[in-house]
Amino acid sequence: MKITVLGLVTGAGFGAVTSLTNALSSPYSTLGAPLAGTLWASIAKVLSLLVGLGWAWAALAVVVGRLAGTWARGAMTAALALMAATGAYYPMDALLRDEPLGWYWPEMLKWWAASMLFGSVLGVVGAAIERPGVTGLLAGLTVPVGGAAQMIALPPRPGLTFTQETVLAEVLIWTALVVGAGWTVHRFWVSKPVKHSPASSRRRSPSR
Numbered sequence: 587m588k589i590t591v592l593g594l595v596t597g598a599g600f601g602a603v604t605s606l607t608n609a610l611s612s613p614y615s616t617l618g619a620p621l622a623g624t625l626w627a628s629i630a631k632v633l634s635l636l637v638g639l640g641w642a643w644a645a646l647a648v649v650v651g652r653l654a655g656t657w658a659r660g661a662m663t664a665a666l667a668l669m670a671a672t673g674a675y676y677p678m679d680a681l682l683r684d685e686p687l688g689w690y691w692p693e694m695l696k697w698w699a700a701s702m703l704f705g706s707v708l709g710v711v712g713a714a715i716e717r718p719g720v721t722g723l724l725a726g727l728t729v730p731v732g733g734a735a736q737m738i739a740l741p742p743r744p745g746l747t748f749t750q751e752t753v754l755a756e757v758l759i760w761t762a763l764v765v766g767a768g769w770t771v772h773r774f775w776v777s778k779p780v781k782h783s784p785a786s787s788r789r790r791s792p793s794r
Contacts, residue, residue: 590663593650597667600637600646601674607634609682617682628751635742635755641733643668647705648729651712664709668701718777726770730763737763 609615610630613622621627636642650667651660676690714725737759743752 589650589654589659590666592653593663593667594670596650597646597670598674600643600667601671602678604634604637604671605675605678605682607637608679610634615682616684631751632755632758635752636758639733639736639742639759641729641736643671644704644708644732645729646671647708648712648715651709652715654709654713657710657713660709660713661706662709664712665702665705668705669698672697672701719774722777723770723774726773727767730767730770733759733763 606617607630609617610621611627611634612618613627618627618630621630647664647668651664654660654663672694676694677687679685680687680690708728711725711728714721716722717725737756741752742755742759743749
């Protein structure tokens with residue numbers, strides 16, 4: 587029960603923060619306009635690029651699933667976390683943009699369905715990270731590999747346009763992905779049982 591509540595709270599907070607950072611980073615929003623051209627706008631832009639990507643939402647589900655422990659609890663908690671994130675993101679968007687929430691219902695319903703489907707799968711992946719052997723290795727590499735694929739196919743910048751914010755965001759993202767993959771591989775290798783050859787394990791007879 588506690589982990590379910592934690593997943594809901596974490597998901598809702600993640601969705602609200604994502605919407606808020608998007609608004610703060612946009613010079614066209616009510617919140618972002620006064621910050622345009624300032625350091626705070628740049629910080630908000632970097633944060634928006636970090637949490638607004640699909641792999642970041644996937645990572646949320648995996649982390650919650652890992653905290654849940656078992657595969658069943660991981661699937662349920664991760665799905666609820668993503669649903670809570672979606673349920674907080676769109677109402678926050680409507681509030682910050684001063685728009686009717688009804689405009690967002692089609693998008694909310696679509697992403698709630700996706701949250702139930704993909705969230706449950708990612709929750710199982712998170713719960714499997716602590717498993718020994720190849721299972722834990724593949725589960726631990728899911729987010730780093732998926733994040734790398736998204737960064738290559740859909741980098742957080744329009745076309746070939748580079749700004750200080752996009753460069754910093756990409757450096758932070760790639761660093762996190764490499765560290766995550768490196769930690770997973772290291773944990774896999776150190777957890778492998780040491781195999782002893784029959785000759786080395788054979789007891790020597792005492793000398794006479």
